[in-house]
Amino acid sequence: MLTVILPDGSRKQFENSVSPYDVAAGIGPGLAKAAVLAEVDGQQVDLHAPLPKNGEVRLRLLTKKDPKTLAVMRHSAAHVMAQAVMRLYDGVQLAFGPTTATGFYYDFALPHALSEDDFPRIEAEMQKIVKADERFERLEVSRDEAIKLCQELGQEFKVEHIETGLADEKSLSFYRQGEFIDLCRGKHIPSTGHIGSAFKLLSVAGAYWKGDASRQQLQRVYATAFFDKKELDAHLEQLAEAKRRDHRVLGKQLELFTISQTVGSGLILWLPRGAIVRQTLEDYIKTQLRTRGYEAVYTPHIGRVELYQISGHFPYYSDSQFPPIEFKDGERFLLKPMNCPHHIMIYQAKPRSYRDLPVRLAEFGTVYRFEQSGELSGMTRVRGFTQDDAHIFCTEEQVAGEFRNCLEMTQTVLAALGMNDYRVRLGFRDPNSDKYVGDNSVWDRAEAAIKSVCESMNLPATIELGEAAFYGPKADFVITDCIGREWQLGTVQLDYNLPSKQRFGLEYIGADNHPHQLVMIHRAPLGSLERFIGVLIEHFAGAFPLWLAPEQVRVLTVSEKSDAYGREVEQRLAAAGLRVTGDYRGAKLNAKIRDGQVQLIPYMFVVGEKDRENGTVSVRDRLDGDLGPMPLDAAIAKLRAEIDAKTVRQVAARQPAAQPDRNTQNEY
């Protein structure tokens, strides 16, 4: 006798073996038809999976309306896509086919090179499978049987995965729909018919088997599916909107930066408008540095290779550096990939007492790294970039306070820009890797220090093993961009290694008149100016807040009769420190306004004969439109107040994540 407790508290009793579907059918034919998944005591189960014969279970029947069922349906759609591909092409080897945050993909190996031209055929075949409404059947088999089955199916990846990745599993499950059978943990919707027609293949790209670049490369087909066609259309529209907001597109349209093949790929040329944004941001950072006790320094763009041999960067990152500049006598220089060794030399330029500490040396330092060609992307991944870098030299006792100050500065800066969509990642070492330098005890101490600082600040942070720098653990601010990609921007890194005897042997004279080893903190609140501003462009969709806008206000004349007054207004605005231009073309006012709106100019001051007579300007706000006439002084005061407050009036709405969900658990 089984007692089923439904979410409303009602109880139903069954003598014979039943499935959640049977329970649904008992309640009503509508529910039986609508249910796609069930939860038994909080665990997802297939709708047709048998319930226990005896005892008591809490059962929840899930329909399409429950958001949890969407991922399950997408996973089922991935199987259907694989089935379609196997029907259409020969020699298909199946790898993994998980869901992602917004869709799903499946990795295949097959002789035919898939392209977008193949998508309509695959989609049509999927449509047939959906129409056939094939049942998803679950089969539970032993390891040996599973291996045998996969061998019979000729699926070598699956055999390997059972033997390695799933070595600990005693029994394994498969799902079958029609002629297609795949190793899979589940769960699945009852039948292919529930997928409906709101699915779409999106792109095809290479991916490595088990993410290992030394192994076979597969063809990955990305796709998405929704229960409702309207949701699919909305999703596709969002993707298109995100594309329009891409910093590479806006950077060109708004004349912020360019990249010249003649100069070289991955090297950013800042156009005047982009340079204003950067300069304004740098000035803001400088005010922060002054109030937080930093000292500015300048160091050259190159350094002798020996410097980077001591630091460990040269041997460790030789593949991703520009090759050394070599002279006849054998002296070699490196374009600097890091600022820290130079700053260390400044620290070492004189003996330091504990009374001098902490020493905080700051520089907008430009560094060069030879990123592999496939990585280059707009401003976010480049070969030359400027860090808002600083190095703090302090005693062990000062570490917590200094680390905290760095985290707070980063939070302050991000908050000032309305960037709240980020997480803090604590990059700790991977205990199974040998890429790190320094003693385990030192690492333990450093990791514990960072963790306790974050806890004391109530800063929600997630520990990720293997994300540490080779010389020490770090706290990264990882920001999500408008299409859901994550970017590491700000970073604070603790370093016991570069100061160590094996490296630079940095010391200070303590109160006991003896030398002591000090500790370094590397930190950059923005990270790279290039990457940060790339993400910032997308964050604001190119519409910068007034204090950052390259052109803050544009004077528009109604007709050429008002040119003289327009130029007078323009001069007054420039004298008040505003970044201003004037549009004196012989075009109609509507055309001038349209151009200003398209160029995302925050304010337009329309001046005509009425304004000249009254000494006013007609203020047009980019967001709110025409505000009517205002005395010029009042208009200037209004803008100055908004600039001084660094007001952020509008941030572009973020698109949902388009990246695969790392926590995917449904892939075998």
Added chain:
RNA sequence: GCUGCUGUAGCUCAGUCGGUAGAGCGCGUCCUUGGUAAGGACGAGGUCAUGAGUUCAAGUCUCAUCAGCAGCUCCA
């Protein structure tokens, strides 16, 4: 670096079967003198990414190189 796709005017793109280059926007000149999202006319502008090859003939077909895009791998 790997797999796939793409490369035509300043920008966005069209160019059929291989037959000697097109549009819109922008830009220049002129007309229009206007009050809150595109007034009109005329004009300039291209070594079709680069280099080979096939062909009577290549923007179009083939190969290589470079660059960009999507993803993977990497990221001090």
